[in-house]
Each structure stands twice: as structure tokens, then as C-alpha cells.
Amino acid sequence: MKKINNILVPFDRTEVSKKALVYAINYCKSEFDKNIFIIHVQKDDVDDAADLQSYVKEIVDSCPAFRGKIHFEFCKGELIPNVLTSQERLGADVIMMGTNNQGRVDREDGSNTSKLVLAADCPVIVIPISAGEFNLKKIILVIDRQEIEDKNALGVLLAVAQRFDSKVQVLTIFADEKEFEKDIDDDKIEDLLEYNLGGFYESHAFKKSDDLINAILDFAKEKEMDLLAILPRNHSSKGKPSEGRLTKLLTLKTDIPLLTID
Secondary structure (H helix, E strand, C coil), rough: CCCEEEEEEECCCCCHHHHHHHHHHHHHHCCCCEEEEEEECCCCCCCCCHHHHHHHHHHHCCCCCCCEEEEEEECCCHHHHHHHHHHHCCCCEEEEEECCCCCEEECCCCCCCHHHHHHHCCCEEEEEECCCCCCCCCEEEEEECCCCCCCCCCCHHHHHHHHCCCCEEEEEECCHHHEEEEEEEECHHHHHHHHHHHEEEEEEEEECCCHHHHHHHHHHHHHCCEEEEEEECCCCCCCCCCHHHHHHHHHHHCCCCEECCC
């Protein structure tokens, strides 16, 4: 069974990164085998390691239930390459990164977080600054009607669901009736969901909308979901990879944490 024991958190003392760190601490709770690797990337030669470690200690001390271990990584240069290199070297199971999703929805170039999500070859949980208190009881998984390439991809979602006894609702959006009526063996998808998610899989909803992003976000808000999960296809090995537009826009617009499973 896949486990999430090693978490990598990009951190720069902003409220956005603090939100991500607190989320990671709450995810670990009182488990002794959990490791949080804090990576601080700086572009200049200023040595602020001691100040940053002291600041992090204050945050950790405010969460007395935490029993895991905190590790620090200090790097120089560009953020995204350093984070990706550290994730691979440290064997981090997931990256948890905060994002300031307020006022950025029209940016064509996206944000550092959305760029990292598209570049990462591992699961990433994006924590918006606007997200509410930590909770992981209700998860929405958004899929299309194409075959899920990696049959093990849902392992990370199962790990989250098992840890917090979460219920997973699945959502598929279709733009028109013709798309919905395509000759696709939906039974295979249902069997895959039931096999990989077991008793945590609750239901599969199908919604018609030509506004994919808002349809997803509205459904998540209506159902009071705690986590939104998607399966990006920008690293697809079968067929043509997507450009990641859905992933980028959800990263920029979501008000609840977003898990990208890669």
C-alpha cells in the first residue's frame, strides 16, 4: 500500500508558505514516521538559515500534536528546478505548496505554484491562501471518460482516504450529449475506481456544462468538499500530452486544496 511519509514544503516565511506548512503538519498529525522537508530557495547570498529555522520552530511549537520530524534544505538559484531536484533526491512522496490564488486568475503565465504542478512528476497538493481550516473527510476526484493510463495512480488518493477515513466522490463533466454518448466502456472505469478506492469510493456524478472550470468548482463548493483531486495528462505517455490548461486554471482559481496526481 502506498504511504505518504515524506512531504516536501517550499517555504519562504510568507503567509502563503506558512499556510502550506501548517497543512503539512496537520496532515502528519501525531505520526512519528512522518518527515517534513522544508526547502528554502534564495537567489542571493544572504544567510538567513538561523532566522528561518527559528520561525519554523514557532509554527511547529504551536501544533503540539505533531510528532514527526522537520528537516531543512537550503538552496540558491531558481525555485522550481531546486524543488524538483530536491523532491527526487529526498524521495519525497508529495509536494505541498501554498499559493496566493487571489487576483491571479487572469495571468497567462500562471504562478510559480501552477508552473511547479505542471513540471512535477510526483503528486502535488496546492493549498490556496483562501482555504479554510484543515479537513480531509470529503474528496472530489475529477476524471474524464478516457482510460486511466496508470492503474496505480490512484494509490496516493487511497492513501489519503485511508488515513482520514475520507469519502471520495467522482465527477465527470461533459460538454454536450454527443460527447456523453461516445462508445466508451464506462464499466471499466467504474471497476477501476471500485478496485483502487474500495469502500472509500462513494459515488460518480456526471454533469453537463461547457464551462469545465466553474462546473468543477461549483460542484466542490455545493458538496462542501475538503480536497479536489485531478489526474493531469500533461505527462501522458499514451497519445498526445495535454498542455495542462485545466491544471493551471484550477491551481489559480480553487479555494480548496488541490491534489494533482502524477
